[in-house]
Amino acid sequence: MSAPEFSRVERLDAIGSEPREVTVSAKEAERAALASRFGLLAIDRLEGRFTVWQEAAGIGVRGRVTATVTQACSVTGDPVPAQVDEEVILRFVHPAGARAPAGDEDEHELAGEEIDTVEIEGGGIDLGETAAETMALALDPFPRAPRAAEVLREAGVISEEEARPANPFAALKAKLGGDA
Structure with missing residues (x-):
């Protein structure tokens, strides 16, 4: 697998139990490569602002991803500007069977049911890829x-409301002879 277009790896041994602020911002070439990967016309801005810390269950990450993008209309292909402002709450966990670094649980522990987990690969967590994937998932499909x-109207496509009969039993009534 090739390296992500926008990679900002925080090494595990540099993440302590005290929260630390990390900001990542994609450069022009990275944004162009991500736009191609995600089928976007353009990404004008992509930033992630995160707080990271080590906890007993792995690495806690909380923050926000913001982006300015241009998507193609799913009907016409016309440019559609979009803004992303998405909260991120993740726990990066060690693969099953791998030993987590020793450390005490602290007050920064994230509640397990409320967050997504991502398996740690290698010796760090990639906050650039985290920002890119968060942006892509937040976009209107x-x-x-x-x-x-x-x-759509000119092509003869009718809306769901136009296709739905006023009386949902009208078709059944007509089929049964009108007096059902």
Whole structure:
């Protein structure tokens, strides 16, 4: 597997039990490569601001990912600007069978049921890839440009509301002879 386009690895041995602020920001070439990977027209800005700390269960990460992107309308292909402002709460955990570094639990421990977990690969956690994946997951999977509805109407596509009968039993009534 090739290295991520936007990689900012925080080494495990540099992460202590005290929270530490880490900010990552994608450069122009990284944004262009990520736009290609995620099928976007452009990524004008991608940043992650994280607090990281070591805890008994792994590495806790809490923060926010912000981005300015341009998606292609799923109907017309027209550019659709989008903003991402997404909270991140993760726990990076050691692979099953691997030993976690010794350390005491502290007050920064994240509640296990409330967060996603990501397996630690190698000797660090990649906050650049975390920011990139968070951005991609936050985007509208079917962005619509202002003229999308008009283009669909012209193509003969009707809305769900237009397709739904006023009386959901009308079709059944007609099939049964009208007096059901």
